Amino acid sequence: MRIAIIGGGVGGTTLAFQLRKQDKEAEIYIIEASEHTEYSPCSMPYTISNEELGLDDIYIFNDEDYANNNIKLIKNTRVEDIFPDKKKLKLRTNSTTSELFYDKLVIATGGHPFIPPIKGLDKVEYSAFTNIDNTKEVLDKLADNKRYAIIGAGFIGVEVAHSLAEKGKTVSLIEAKDSILPSILDKDMAGLIQEHLKEDINIQLEAKIKEIKENLIILDNKTIDYDSLIITTGIRASKDIADKAGIETDKGILIDENGQTSQEDIYALGDCSQLRDAKIQPAQLASVATIQAEALSKTLLGEETEFPKPTNVSITKIRDIFVASVGRNSQQIKDRAISGKYSGKTKEDFIPDAKNISIKILTNMEGRLLGAQIIGEEEVLGRIDVFSLAFQKGMDIYDIANAETAYHPFCAPIFDPMVLAAKNAIRKLEFLKTRKKDH
Numbered sequence: 001m002r003i004a005i006i007g008g009g010v011g012g013t014t015l016a017f018q019l020r021k022q023d024k025e026a027e028i029y030i031i032e033a034s035e036h037t038e039y040s041p042c043s044m045p046y047t048i049s050n051e052e053l054g055l056d057d058i059y060i061f062n063d064e065d066y067a068n069n070n071i072k073l074i075k076n077t078r079v080e081d082i083f084p085d086k087k088k089l090k091l092r093t094n095s096t097t098s099e100l101f102y103d104k105l106v107i108a109t110g111g112h113p114f115i116p117p118i119k120g121l122d123k124v125e126y127s128a129f130t131n132i133d134n135t136k137e138v139l140d141k142l143a144d145n146k147r148y149a150i151i152g153a154g155f156i157g158v159e160v161a162h163s164l165a166e167k168g169k170t171v172s173l174i175e176a177k178d179s180i181l182p183s184i185l186d187k188d189m190a191g192l193i194q195e196h197l198k199e200d201i202n203i204q205l206e207a208k209i210k211e212i213k214e215n216l217i218i219l220d221n222k223t224i225d226y227d228s229l230i231i232t233t234g235i236r237a238s239k240d241i242a243d244k245a246g247i248e249t250d251k252g253i254l255i256d257e258n259g260q261t262s263q264e265d266i267y268a269l270g271d272c273s274q275l276r277d278a279k280i281q282p283a284q285l286a287s288v289a290t291i292q293a294e295a296l297s298k299t300l301l302g303e304e305t306e307f308p309k310p311t312n313v314s315i316t317k318i319r320d321i322f323v324a325s326v327g328r329n330s331q332q333i334k335d336r337a338i339s340g341k342y343s344g345k346t347k348e349d350f351i352p353d354a355k356n357i358s359i360k361i362l363t364n365m366e367g368r369l370l371g372a373q374i375i376g377e378e379e380v381l382g383r384i385d386v387f388s389l390a391f392q393k394g395m396d397i398y399d400i401a402n403a404e405t406a407y408h409p410f411c412a413p414i415f416d417p418m419v420l421a422a423k424n425a426i427r428k429l430e431f432l433k434t435r436k437k438d439h
């Protein structure tokens with residue numbers, strides 16, 4: 001059997017190596033438009049300020065790894081067309097075209113930067129920060145530029161802004177919404193991290209950009225000078241080849257829970273895909289692409305395996321603070337959400353190096369866990385992963401409030417902050433239920 005994978009990024013490469021682990025015979029092809037083997041996009045923002053981490057260090061695999069696993073990686077080659085009825089691809093390498101037949105095809109083309117329609121943007125130079133090539137462009141010009149303007153305060157924008165500030169640059173971070181990281185954090189939680197960031201970043205919230213000129217951004221109430229402009233306003237699914245081939249798409253390539261598209265023997269995963277009829281769409285994350293690849297490897301080899309229910313758990317590190325979330329935030333929950341919050345220490349209060357941690361849990365009136373957000377100086381990852389598992393397994397906040405958690409004064413307080421946040425949510429919930437009964 002020949003399996004062709006379009007796109008050698010996180011999802012496509014994980015899939016290829018997973019397939020090879022389970023099947024020594026299958027012919028596995030990856031067709032990749034760029035000159036790169038798989039690398040870690042998630043590390044790119046940190047290459048700005050971390051002297052010990054260069055772009056050359058962030059490759060996950062080299063050419064020999066593919067060859068040793070008998071995975072045929074065709075680099076510098078773009079798939080231009082899919083012909084589903086002939087099970088054939090048209091490839092382009094520079095000015096040469098060729099064909100490749102497949103038995104099963106996986107589209108893992110990722111995403112491309114969304115560039116907002118701002119007046120004047122088409123007349124000025126700017127960079128995106130979505131792949132190793134446009135990141136290199138930013139790094140190559142670091143010495144020449146002092147003032148940076150970044151439009152879009154999502155994950156990537158905030159990470160890049162913080163790294164540039166650490167590098168000693170003057171940084172303005174411009175966001176249309178009223179808080180940073182608006183797709184993962186509630187405004188009150190975002191406020192905690194903004195407090196730290198605003199010491200060395202000029203954060204402009206609810207910003208309305210009227211026009212961009214060479215080295216100048218004109219907002220409705222002020223202007224911002226810059227030497228270099230970076231746009232980080234989101235990623236859109238790369239789905240053109242699917243559209244051309246008549247494969248059903250919406251915002252992404254539509255797939256069912258097994259990764260199957262509207263065409264037989266054609267699958268998709270990762271940033272380019274969209275789960276049909278899903279209440280919660282999987283986020284555009286490496287973690288999501290990876291678990292989807294693992295599941296799809298089994299399906300392709302005949303053991304139908306559904307993609308795990310997305311929890312969209314994520315974490316980032318900004319300065320010395322970890323920011324993590326799972327599920328939805330208040331703005332994304334349509335029905336009424338009740339929150340429970342707790343701010344305290346990561347160890348017993350009397351331990352000198354105990355660090356701050358804040359947790360917010362969101363639930364509905366039935367106590368179902370809808371989302372959680374954590375901001376803390378340590379021990380954030382383990383806790384958000386507990387929430388992710390609880391979310392995936394459909395646990396409620398009573399389960400979390402009753403969790404038995406490990407205790408040692410140097411490791412955690414006797415009542416874990418997760419448990420206390422859940423108890424606070426329950427207190428509110430019970431109060432609201434009693435009030436409802438009384439009326």
Ligand SMILES: Cc1cc2nc3c(=O)[nH]c(=O)nc-3n(C[C@H](O)[C@H](O)[C@H](O)COP(=O)(O)OP(=O)(O)OC[C@H]3O[C@@H](n4cnc5c(N)ncnc54)[C@H](O)[C@@H]3O)c2cc1C
Binds near residue numbers: 011033131285287
């Ligand atoms: C700066 C940055 C930081 C991030 N940080 C995190 C993080 O901390 N945690 C996290 O979970 N996620 C993070 N992400 C997101 C994560 O990198 C993506 O979700 C993940 O890479 C998606 O994997 P993918 O395989 O779908 O797409 P990609 O990894 O983008 O791979 C798609 C590949 O397809 C190739 N391609 C496209 N079209 C064609 C074609 N027609 N023919 C051949 N090849 C083609 C592209 O060249 C590309 O190599 C970050 C992303 C960025 C940009």
